[in-house]
Amino acid sequence: MPPPDLFLYSDEFQRIQEILQRLRQDSSANVVFLVDKNGQQIAAVGDLETLDTTSLASLTAGNVAATDGLARLIGEREFSILFHEGEKDHLHISIVGERVILVVIFDDRSSLGLVRLRVRRATAELAKVFQEAAAKGEKESLVADLETPFSEITEEDIDRLFSE
Amino acid sequence: MVFINYAARELNCKIVYYGPGLCGKTTNLRHVYDRTDAAARGRMISLATDTDRTLFFDFLPLDLGPVRGFQTRFHLYTVPGQVFYDASRKLILKGVDGLIFVADSQEARMEANVESIRNLDKNLKEQGYDIATIPYALQLNKRDLPAILPADEMSRLLKVKGEPTFESTATTGAGVFETLKEVARQVLMDLKKK
Numbered sequence: 220m221p222p223p224d225l226f227l228y229s230d231e232f233q234r235i236q237e238i239l240q241r242l243r244q245d246s247s248a249n250v251v252f253l254v255d256k257n258g259q260q261i262a263a264v265g266d267l268e269t270l271d272t273t274s275l276a277s278l279t280a281g282n283v284a285a286t287d288g289l290a291r292l293i294g295e296r297e298f299s300i301l302f303h304e305g306e307k308d309h310l311h312i313s314i315v316g317e318r319v320i321l322v323v324i325f326d327d328r329s330s331l332g333l334v335r336l337r338v339r340r341a342t343a344e345l346a347k348v349f350q351e352a353a354a355k356g357e358k359e360s361l362v363a364d365l366e367t368p369f370s371e372i373t374e375e376d377i378d379r380l381f382s383e
Numbered sequence: 384m385v386f387i388n389y390a391a392r393e394l395n396c397k398i399v400y401y402g403p404g405l406c407g408k409t410t411n412l413r414h415v416y417d418r419t420d421a422a423a424r425g426r427m428i429s430l431a432t433d434t435d436r437t438l439f440f441d442f443l444p445l446d447l448g449p450v451r452g453f454q455t456r457f458h459l460y461t462v463p464g465q466v467f468y469d470a471s472r473k474l475i476l477k478g479v480d481g482l483i484f485v486a487d488s489q490e491a492r493m494e495a496n497v498e499s500i501r502n503l504d505k506n507l508k509e510q511g512y513d514i515a516t517i518p519y520a521l522q523l524n525k526r527d528l529p530a531i532l533p534a535d536e537m538s539r540l541l542k543v544k545g546e547p548t549f550e551s552t553a554t555t556g557a558g559v560f561e562t563l564k565e566v567a568r569q570v571l572m573d574l575k576k577k
Binding site for chain 2: 226227228229231232233255256257258259261271273274277278281284285287288368369370371372374376377379380381
């Protein structure tokens with residue numbers, strides 16, 4: 220079965236932002252962001268003004284998916300860490316709880332060792348938040364008449380999206 | 384898997400264009416890109432070979448405005464159509480919410496169309512999806528070319544479940560938005576049932 224829909228409520232989102240913010244400070248990184256494995260950006264902190272985070276999210280997910288495919292070809296379950304070294308900026312990519320991708324962009328003010336160390340702690344904290352969110356999602360989907368804002372979607376709503 | 388961020392009030396859906404090599408998937412995306420207001424679209428990314436064949440995927444994010452107070456984003460992807468890129472196609476189907484099958488109307492490509500639909504069905508099953516229930520539309524592309532099959536004959540050959548079918552010429556844009564809108568409609572209407 221495909222993974223269940225991911226629901227993120229305000230309190231979890233807040234906690235995720237705080238973890239990312241702390242990771243960014245502790246590792247002296249420029250940008251820290253979280254993407255789900257399908258390429259949807261979940262959260263991001265840091266110098267984001269000049270960064271195309273949507274493209275970054277999609278390409279990161281594609282990169283991880285391709286690398287996962289390579290891992291399986293040689294009999295590994297996954298490569299849990301990817302590292303891309305540039306002239307000035309570097310990308311550290313790691314997997315959180317098999318479902319989410321944590322990306323850290325840093326330059327020579329930091330180091331790979333420091334980033335790896337801080338990422339390890341943040342990963343454990345993030346995994347906990349996602350576990351709790353998943354448990355909450357399961358619990359709430361058991362409530363038969365859970366109200367979603369989309370239960371009232373009409374054809375007119377959809378026409379409006381494509382009106383221009 | 385629709386990603387709903389209640390905190391940021393965002394709704395993200397993934398739509399994939401599938402079909403045999405050179406059927407016009409990338410051309411569909413280019414037309415959507417060209418005809419969408421710059422504020423509503425992101426950068427279009429094409430991971431292509433030197434000869435402009437899709438190697439991994441094309442990607443186009445669209446921000447279509449709010450539905451019920453939620454900012455609605457569609458992430459459009461194409462798969463590489465060439466038969467030997469099957470491993471890449473499987474990866475791109477992960478987390479798909481809706482599918483557009485782009486069929487090449489030329490008579491000589493009918494076998495490739497049939498083979499590609501069979502491949503889609505197999506790859507969806509492997510990911511735990513069912514073509515019978517996933518939002519899906521069939522697009523009969525390249526209607527402007529000579530030596531094409533009549534639309535009703537193509538429908539008979541290629542339809543899998545009575546899905547909505549659109550005739551198109553992606554190079555001019557005819558039928559492109561109609562197909563996209565239909566699948567977007569099905570994806571959003573699916574949310575209603577959840």
